[in-house]
Amino acid sequence: MRGAVIHAPGDIRFETLDDAKILKRTDAVIRTAVTCVCGSDLWPYRGAEPTEQAHPMGHEYVGFVEEVGSEVTSVRPGQFVVGSFATSDNTCANCRNGFQSNCLNREFMSTCQAEYVRIPNAEGTLVATDDIPDEALWPGLLAVSDVMGTGWWAAEAAEVRPGSTAVVVGDGAVGLCAVIAAKEMGAERIIAMSRHASRQKLALEFGATDIVTERGDEGIARIKEMTGGIGADSVLECVGTAQAMRQALHSARPGGSVGFVGVPHEVAVDGQELFFSHVGLRGGPAPVRRYLPDLIDRVLTRRIEPGKVFDLTLPLEQVAEGYQAMDERRAIKTLLKP
Amino acid sequence: MRGAVIHAPGDIRFETLDDAKILKRTDAVIRTAVTCVCGSDLWPYRGAEPTEQAHPMGHEYVGFVEEVGSEVTSVRPGQFVVGSFATSDNTCANCRNGFQSNCLNREFMSTCQAEYVRIPNAEGTLVATDDIPDEALWPGLLAVSDVMGTGWWAAEAAEVRPGSTAVVVGDGAVGLCAVIAAKEMGAERIIAMSRHASRQKLALEFGATDIVTERGDEGIARIKEMTGGIGADSVLECVGTAQAMRQALHSARPGGSVGFVGVPHEVAVDGQELFFSHVGLRGGPAPVRRYLPDLIDRVLTRRIEPGKVFDLTLPLEQVAEGYQAMDERRAIKTLLKP
Structure with a gap:
């Protein structure tokens, strides 16, 4: 599969990566429907945060479930899912208190600007929609996974x-x-x-x-x-x-x-x-998981249209240009299509 | 009248002072029933805050109204009143928002370890009790004016x-x-x-x-x-x-x-x-005025007994010993009786 990798400030490359796969029984793998570049991705891009070694980028995603680990029962292959940039088991004390982004088993997503993504804590992180949403709604649902949340x-x-x-x-x-x-x-x-x-x-x-x-x-x-x-x-x-x-x-x-x-x-x-x-x-980091059912509903019913923050759409392979456009403030936010 | 004056760290004196009197039409003057020493009084006493020139001390009080300015109608001479360490008009935007201790006309009390005290903004600061409370309840009501609030x-x-x-x-x-x-x-x-x-x-x-x-x-x-x-x-x-x-x-x-x-x-x-x-x-400084009616009621009905924090009672003239006992942690809080 292919995805974005940062090598140094200003140096984003679209490369061949190891395929995303199930590593734990609580994982899922999704095929990315759409992903995007976040304002916070610009911190390392601008050198305001160090990049000590090359690594994949991206923490926003919506997609289709490809495969689930043996302990994942809440979503199944083929479903369209929305998640959070911070994964959560949704059962620990912090999750029960409504702070899923401080889950005791939290892992921050960091490989989402790619064709496929491994989602840790899939059971407590992903929310599936009833049907496959109209493609026009994908940007709004993508926004829910981070910026809208x-x-x-x-x-x-x-x-x-x-x-x-x-x-x-x-x-x-x-x-x-x-x-x-x-x-x-x-x-x-x-x-x-x-x-x-x-x-x-x-x-x-x-x-x-x-x-x-x-x-x-x-x-x-x-x-x-x-x-x-x-x-x-x-x-x-x-x-x-x-x-x-x-x-x-x-x-x-x-x-x-x-x-x-x-x-x-x-x-x-x-x-x-x-x-x-x-x-x-x-x-703090937004407890997006808590909001997902409500915000997904607001997007699907077209009550809110956060997808409008995407004013530049590029093929995923042009991810580097997506960063550059945001860095130069030519774009508010770049949507990437695999 | 007589009251406490700090001259330097560790140097509290009980001295003759100018009589408290009405300076503005919104003032009242009260005869102190009981007053006390606050933990925050220890900051200058210990030299942790500078004392650039000698000044009176004390911001906690309950007492009997002696005289009111021409614009004060909510309390009248002879009534027993409880106030706040921060005076308030109780009508400005901050007061209406419940933050009377950030009143646009706020004045912090600072002369209460004395026989008589001038209360600015008396109308919006003082709350009178229906009757003269049992003397055993005065310490609790005094606590309400600061530490309980x-x-x-x-x-x-x-x-x-x-x-x-x-x-x-x-x-x-x-x-x-x-x-x-x-x-x-x-x-x-x-x-x-x-x-x-x-x-x-x-x-x-x-x-x-x-x-x-x-x-x-x-x-x-x-x-x-x-x-x-x-x-x-x-x-x-x-x-x-x-x-x-x-x-x-x-x-x-x-x-x-x-x-x-x-x-x-x-x-x-x-x-x-x-x-x-x-x-x-x-x-922040507690919005005591907002709590006064409720806390006064809880004290008068003996639901709470915050007066128990006073574990040393002294005549007002021994105010210096009151500070010293608190500084040396021999007392939690010193009650002073004029």
């Missing part, structure tokens, strides 16, 4: 409530999906921070009521001005930089909440500053 | 739920009141971290089900061991040091919550560590 988690962690005001920091695919989530959870006002025309347009289409182009202290001042001098009830931080976290913490009102879902890079939070702000802070 | 906030911020497991870090008066709060909110298991026999005893009396004497990594390991390897649902951090915050963050389960109510001193939280823990973090 992560946007949902941002809204949950930021405690978005009906009638509230939410600010979304970050206009990447996760930030845009966070707008969808805030809208679905009933936020009355959704302020998207973005300075890119195509992303602003999509944010508005997804339910944003306002766009703020300012950043840093000016961005904070603008949010305060728009919220009666107080700040927003909920802030969804979808970037992961120190600047974005600062923007988020200072945009929330006293007693408001920040949900942070971008993996933090060199972010430290001052205890005393957080204390006097009364702002609640919660983040 | 702060313990309650710790439990709320740590999202204590019926049936949950709560850990209380810190066995000072706030930590002990946090045990009461966790119990009242229905926590099934309450683990108090303490290595002082008298405080352990009071924690058990207040509802703690377990005592852990270990600290640091051993303390964390012990909590994990007691909670199926996962950690606690809620951790109530009632100290404010970097060590206590570390203990708290590592004692919470994935997806659990830490409420931190000790003013943080040199505490920084690593973004990536918080991220992968899935732990929620919220703190």
Whole structure:
């Protein structure tokens, strides 16, 4: 089979790899329907995370079950399945508490930009659809496996409530999906921070009521001005930089909440500053598995269309171009078709 | 009138001061019924916070209204009142959101270890009892003005739920009141971290089900061991040091919550560590005003007895000895009677 391998920053190659196969009785192997490039894939691509040795890439996937291990009974060959970027047994204490992305048997997916993928913990990770969905819905279901689930988690962690005001920091695919989530959870006002025309347009289409182009202290001042001098009830931080976290913490009102879902890079939070702000802070890898049944349903019924974050579609073999387009911000998110 | 003044670390004097009087139409002046020394008063007493010039001390009080400004209509002379260490107008956006301790007109109380006290924002700060309470209940009501309210906030911020497991870090008066709060909110298991026999005893009396004497990594390991390897649902951090915050963050389960109510001193939280823990973090000065009606009722009906945290009672004029006894850990908390 063939798939993407990173050799060094900026160096993604489409290569022949060992075939994906069952290694444990709890595994499944799927034939990839569609996969994609994630904003977080750009960290190693840009050298912001080290690449010590060449390795496969990708953690987002939907596909057809090819084969299952002997302990997998919840899905069967031929079914169309959606999973999470973090696998889970869905039975341990953390899973039962709703934090499947902190499963005691968690394995992060990392080989999904390929024709076939081995899924560990298949029983507790994969959710099959009743029928094979219309191909037009595949991008939306693919988004559910990571960016839409992560946007949902941002809204949950930021405690978005009906009638509230939410600010979304970050206009990447996760930030845009966070707008969808805030809208679905009933936020009355959704302020998207973005300075890119195509992303602003999509944010508005997804339910944003306002766009703020300012950043840093000016961005904070603008949010305060728009919220009666107080700040927003909920802030969804979808970037992961120190600047974005600062923007988020200072945009929330006293007693408001920040949900942070971008993996933090060199972010430290001052205890005393957080204390006097009364702002609640919660983040982490999204517990996508918990949301799968609900989000799959919202996509299949066309209630939400997170597949629209894919504004570039390429054959899987052109994966390198997919990275480059996102790196150069020519694309929000690249869909890859095997 | 007379009251306590700090001149330098370790140097508290009982002196003649200018009489408390109405300075604004929104003020009241109360005659102190009882007041006390707070754990946070020990920061300047120990030199951990600078004392640049001599100033009065104290922020906890219950008393009798002596006089009110022309705009104060909710309380009248002769009434017994309980307030908060943070004054509030109780009408601004932050107050309406339930964060009266972040009131746009907030003033922190700082002159309460005295015979009379000026209360700014009296209308939105003071709550009068229906009758003059039995003197035996004054210590409990005094506790409500700060430590009991702060313990309650710790439990709320740590999202204590019926049936949950709560850990209380810190066995000072706030930590002990946090045990009461966790119990009242229905926590099934309450683990108090303490290595002082008298405080352990009071924690058990207040509802703690377990005592852990270990600290640091051993303390964390012990909590994990007691909670199926996962950690606690809620951790109530009632100290404010970097060590206590570390203990708290590592004692919470994935997806659990830490409420931190000790003013943080040199505490920084690593973004990536918080991220992968899935732990929620919220703190700040307690919104005591919001809790006053409920907590006053619980004290007056003798449902809770937070006044038991006072294990030393002195005449107000011996305030210096009150500080020293707490500094040397001979007392948990000193009650002062004018």
